[in-house]
Amino acid sequence: MQNKKIKVALARHGGDAIKGANLYVRNLPREWREEEVHSYFQPYGKIIQTRVLVDPNTGVSKRVGFVLYDTRSEAEAACSALGGKNPPGSNEALLVKFADDNAKKLRPPPGYQHGPQHHSAGYSNRFPSPGPMRNQRNRFHFNPMGQAHPGQGPYNQPGGHILFVYNIGTDADEKLLWQLFAPCGTVQKVNVIMDTGKGCCKGYGFVTMTNYEEAEYAIECYNGYWLKGRQLQVSFKN
Known part of the structure; x- marks a missing residue:
């Protein structure tokens, strides 16, 4: 709908534990899509959604994505473990930040x-x-x-x-x-x-x-x- 993919899921319970659990990721391998990102970040917790930005005209990845975890602690673990690390087959380190916090800073x-x-x-x-x-x-x-x-x-x-x-x-x-x-x-x-x-x-x-x-x-x-x-x-x- 209007160039956006609709996601429908059961609503999560509120609380501080789930706030700020969205990660911003840059320098993804160009061939990676949501499936590869999900697989690479999955060992650190339950992932609610992954997204990779793609040029709508060429279909080429913008090498930028987002990973939303179920809890903040899971996102912190992934950020600590994968930030500055080279993904398999890549000679460029990932930049991993908290999306919401980084937007304010x-x-x-x-x-x-x-x-x-x-x-x-x-x-x-x-x-x-x-x-x-x-x-x-x-x-x-x-x-x-x-x-x-x-x-x-x-x-x-x-x-x-x-x-x-x-x-x-x-x-x-x-x-x-x-x-x-x-x-x-x-x-x-x-x-x-x-x-x-x-x-x-x-x-x-x-x-x-x-x-x-x-x-x-x-x-x-x-x-x-x-x-x-x-x-x-x-x-x-x-």
Whole structure:
């Protein structure tokens, strides 16, 4: 549904034991999918769900995944045992962190911008060329929410990382943003800003993502991306 796989399971009992049991894993072997990740992490506890991010256009793994354990203690054991360890057949060590805790620690500082020049080699050829480089001062020349006071406005929602998406066109709707950003990770909500007088989009919107790493990856993928003849500008909301 909307590029996301639905998982249905019996609800777990609440309590502190199950909080913070979700691991973020980077540098997975490119050929690994959910089955291989599950098998590799299974010795350390009961796994509720595994997920590997895959490019929807090419089917190639993004080498990033998530492992949700039944309890925090199981996740801690896996993180301690596998963090910095090379998986079988790989010469690159895994980066294993707690997904929720890491998202809070890595919240970008005020005014942080992540432009096209930060693309790594793994991303640079995946999308059309972003065109001539803009200088640092003018890269994000228009942000109507840039003067908002911290903590005010409908887009400063707790528990998420808000992306400002500009130049999406007057015909854009929320479905477009969902389809565009859902492959990069968990999208909590999208907002397309409408011109009520004209009945069309003002050309920008906001996307709230749960995890910081996925939000950062979305910026790397889509800042400078050409969509219907328009070059998108994507950054963390100031």
